[in-house]
Amino acid sequence: MRTMGHEAPAGDLRLANLTKKFGVFTAVDDLSLTIPQGSFFALLGASGCGKTTTLRMIAGLEEPTSGQVLLGDRDIARLRPYKRPVNTVFQSYALFPHLDITENVAFGLRRRGIRKVAEQVDRMLALVQLEGYGPRRPAQLSGGQQQRVALARALINHPQVLLLDEPLGALDLKLRRQMQIELKRIQTEVGITFVHVTHDQEEAMTMADTVAVMNAGKIEQLGAPADIYEFPATAFVANFLGQSNLLAGEASGTSGRDVLVSAHGGRFSVPAARARLARGPVFLGVRPEKLHLVATAAAVPAGHQHVGGVVTDASYVGVSTQYLVKTAWGSELSAFSANSGLGGQLPVGTPVVAHWDPRHAFLLPREPGEDDRTTPLLDEPVGVLP
Amino acid sequence: MTALAHVPTGSGQSASPPAPRRGRHRLLPYLLLLPGAAWLLIFFAVPLVQLAAASLYDPSGSVTTGYAMTGAVGNYPAALQEYWPQLVRSFVYTGIALVLALLMGYPLAYGIAQKAGRWKNLLLVSVVAPMFTSFLVRTLAWKTILSDNGWLVGLLRDVHLLGPDGRLLATAGAVVLGLTYNFLPFLVLPLYASLERLDPRMLEAASDLYASPLRAFQKVTLPLSMPGLVAGTLLFFIPASGDYINAELLGTPRDNMIGNVIDSAFLVKLNYPQGAALSFLLMAAILAVVFVYLRKAGTEEVL
Numbered sequence: 009m010r011t012m013g014h015e016a017p018a019g020d021l022r023l024a025n026l027t028k029k030f031g032v033f034t035a036v037d038d039l040s041l042t043i044p045q046g047s048f049f050a051l052l053g054a055s056g057c058g059k060t061t062t063l064r065m066i067a068g069l070e071e072p073t074s075g076q077v078l079l080g081d082r083d084i085a086r087l088r089p090y091k092r093p094v095n096t097v098f099q100s101y102a103l104f105p106h107l108d109i110t111e112n113v114a115f116g117l118r119r120r121g122i123r124k125v126a127e128q129v130d131r132m133l134a135l136v137q138l139e140g141y142g143p144r145r146p147a148q149l150s151g152g153q154q155q156r157v158a159l160a161r162a163l164i165n166h167p168q169v170l171l172l173d174e175p176l177g178a179l180d181l182k183l184r185r186q187m188q189i190e191l192k193r194i195q196t197e198v199g200i201t202f203v204h205v206t207h208d209q210e211e212a213m214t215m216a217d218t219v220a221v222m223n224a225g226k227i228e229q230l231g232a233p234a235d236i237y238e239f240p241a242t243a244f245v246a247n248f249l250g251q252s253n254l255l256a257g258e259a260s261g262t263s264g265r266d267v268l269v270s271a272h273g274g275r276f277s278v279p280a281a282r283a284r285l286a287r288g289p290v291f292l293g294v295r296p297e298k299l300h301l302v303a304t305a306a307a308v309p310a311g312h313q314h315v316g317g318v319v320t321d322a323s324y325v326g327v328s329t330q331y332l333v334k335t336a337w338g339s340e341l342s343a344f345s346a347n348s349g350l351g352g353q354l355p356v357g358t359p360v361v362a363h364w365d366p367r368h369a370f371l372l373p374r375e376p377g378e379d380d381r382t383t384p385l386l387d388e389p390v391g392v393l394p
Numbered sequence: 395m396t397a398l399a400h401v402p403t404g405s406g407q408s409a410s411p412p413a414p415r416r417g418r419h420r421l422l423p424y425l426l427l428l429p430g431a432a433w434l435l436i437f438f439a440v441p442l443v444q445l446a447a448a449s450l451y452d453p454s455g456s457v458t459t460g461y462a463m464t465g466a467v468g469n470y471p472a473a474l475q476e477y478w479p480q481l482v483r484s485f486v487y488t489g490i491a492l493v494l495a496l497l498m499g500y501p502l503a504y505g506i507a508q509k510a511g512r513w514k515n516l517l518l519v520s521v522v523a524p525m526f527t528s529f530l531v532r533t534l535a536w537k538t539i540l541s542d543n544g545w546l547v548g549l550l551r552d553v554h555l556l557g558p559d560g561r562l563l564a565t566a567g568a569v570v571l572g573l574t575y576n577f578l579p580f581l582v583l584p585l586y587a588s589l590e591r592l593d594p595r596m597l598e599a600a601s602d603l604y605a606s607p608l609r610a611f612q613k614v615t616l617p618l619s620m621p622g623l624v625a626g627t628l629l630f631f632i633p634a635s636g637d638y639i640n641a642e643l644l645g646t647p648r649d650n651m652i653g654n655v656i657d658s659a660f661l662v663k664l665n666y667p668q669g670a671a672l673s674f675l676l677m678a679a680i681l682a683v684v685f686v687y688l689r690k691a692g693t694e695e696v697l
Contacts, residue, residue: 067602068601068602069598069601069602088601088606089598089601089602090601090602090603090604090605090606094602095602095603096598096599096602098595098598098599098602100593100595102593102595102596102598102599103599104596104599104600104614104618105618106617106618106620115600115603115605115613116603116604119603119604119605119606119609119613120604161603162602162603165603165604
């Protein structure tokens with residue numbers, strides 16, 4: 009991962025202090041990031057977090073209030089969209105209904121005065137596995153096929169950056185999985201920088217090399233999907249990218265290699281390398297799949313830390329069972345238990361001890377007065393402007 | 395679902411609909427067609443046949459002495475020979491008016507459909523509002539506006555856009571203006587309907603794919619508005635080319651259109667065979683123009 013300040017090679021896409029205001033509402037707030045050439049970059053966030061506005065500013069469909077969009081060393085922030093070496097796969101595909109597939113795909117080439125398009129169009133349709141569909145109209149194609157046409161229509165222009173605005177949002181789950189793999193394959197094949205906007209954390213994690221989690225117009229965390237998942241930077245990220253049990257506590261400083269935390273009357277520790285801060289109000293976080301349930305405190309492995317509780321809900325989802333464990337102070341922790349055949353099901357009402365390896369826990373900053381956060385954030389908050 | 399479970403079994407029998415009687419089902423579409431078909435028959439087909447018959451009457455008859463049905467096909471060439479200038483003039487005036495209406499109407503429809511925002515409905519009403527008054531009254535209003543001692547002529551004379559004896563009323567220009575004005579809404583409304591459906595994301599996509607605004611209009615907006623454009627053009631062209639009010643009130647006999655000739659054949663000269671023959675000639679001419687136009691415009695795929 010390159011960061012700001014390094015010398016950018018010719019094709020890197022850099023956003024520098026990019027800001028977009030709609031009236032009093034700040035959609036994108038002083039955003040700076042570098043997207044290395046040839047990478048698959050995902051902007052992940054809920055509706056209204058500014059990710060689509062960011063994308064539209066790169067495409068030129070929205071003019072920034074301030075800041076720069078640099079492609080290599082060239083600031084393209086004020087170029088008209090049709091003058092940018094950037095193409096977009098739109099959320100609704102926006103295929104031209106009055107043109108057949110060939111002409112849809114050839115549209116960009118024709119606008120640049122290229123007359124011989126047949127060969128390139130055929131090659132593109134082959135790339136997206138739609139050979140022979142050229143003479144059809146968009147309305148005669150399924151959603152997944154239209155999605156591929158939209159991709160071919162953008163890719164045929166060999167843009168320096170390809171922007172994808174929730175490209176899989178309209179597809180059903182199975183097709184979405186298939187297209188995720190397909191998109192990744194195509195990106196590897198063409199080597200073009202892909203900037204992918206999505207609210208689907210799984211989609212972002214499966215496809216992207218680098219994920220930026222956005223919230224309220226700012227980037228909360230940026231990094232490789234595994235790094236973000238294993239060690240989130242904020243409570244928002246911890247619950248937006250996957251699910252976390254966040255216990256409100258107070259960190260009292262380091263002792264040796266550990267940070268000491270007291271929470272709900274218990275004393276815990278987290279390795280200093282996994283603590284975002286060492287003193288003050290903190291969230292002690294553990295992912296549900298890292299939380300294991302045993303019958304008694306005696307059964308907790310050495311070195312693990314634990315809290316007691318009662319099973320209040322058990323949802324069997326095939327590959328795993330998802331338990332809710334109510335602690336003595338009333339919070340409900342989530343614990344996922346893999347259906348590996350070891351150990352049986354725990355019925356509701358069973359008193360259990362939930363334990364975890366401190367190396368799997370993490371410490372995040374917490375606003376004073378904030379309580380435990382154990383429920384996942386909704387993908388689509390109600391009442392937030394897109 | 396649970397509510398259904400409590401319904402006594404007695405009503406369960408009536409829950410399955412009775413087997414449809416095939417005969418009634420087959421007849422239903424025709425029954426629904428009946429009122430419209432009857433209307434068409436009585437008010438269109440019968441008069442049309444009557445008119446066709448009248449166009450073949452012996453032209454030497456009269457309303458008072460009665461007409462003899464002699465199959466006088468010669469009425470057609472005779473009428474055409476006498477009045478072809480008016481027929482041609484009708485299409486020339488209508489053509490010019492159509493071009494003017496397109497130049498005004500397309501930007502207007504586009505503006506209302508895509509840019510008007512919350513003013514959309516108000517603007518639409520403004521387009522239609524003149525139609526709340528009679529066609530005749532509106533045209534008479536233009537007569538006042540364009541009159542020789544009206545303010546408009548005075549103003550144009552003052553700024554020397556018009557000579558001291560120049561006039562607006564009773565000119566070919568006034569007739570074309572009247573046609574443009576009176577039939578503009580028929581062009582704008584279907585065009586608006588088409589442009590209103592135009593997804594702005596189409597234009598964003600075009601722009602993203604290297605189309606300048608002009609190109610985007612030519613390659614995306616225009617083709618996508620074709621259905622409305624064709625419908626609007628026809629709704630403008632067909633009534634305008636048969637119109638006689640504008641030429642009557644705003645022009646002179648020199649500016650007479652075919653409508654005026656037909657009007658006077660029926661109501662002044664009482665020459666029914668001639669009026670009927672001219673009516674059919676006009677109809678044939680319009681059909682020919684529309685046919686050629688639709689072939690050229692070729693919008694069946696978009697429609």
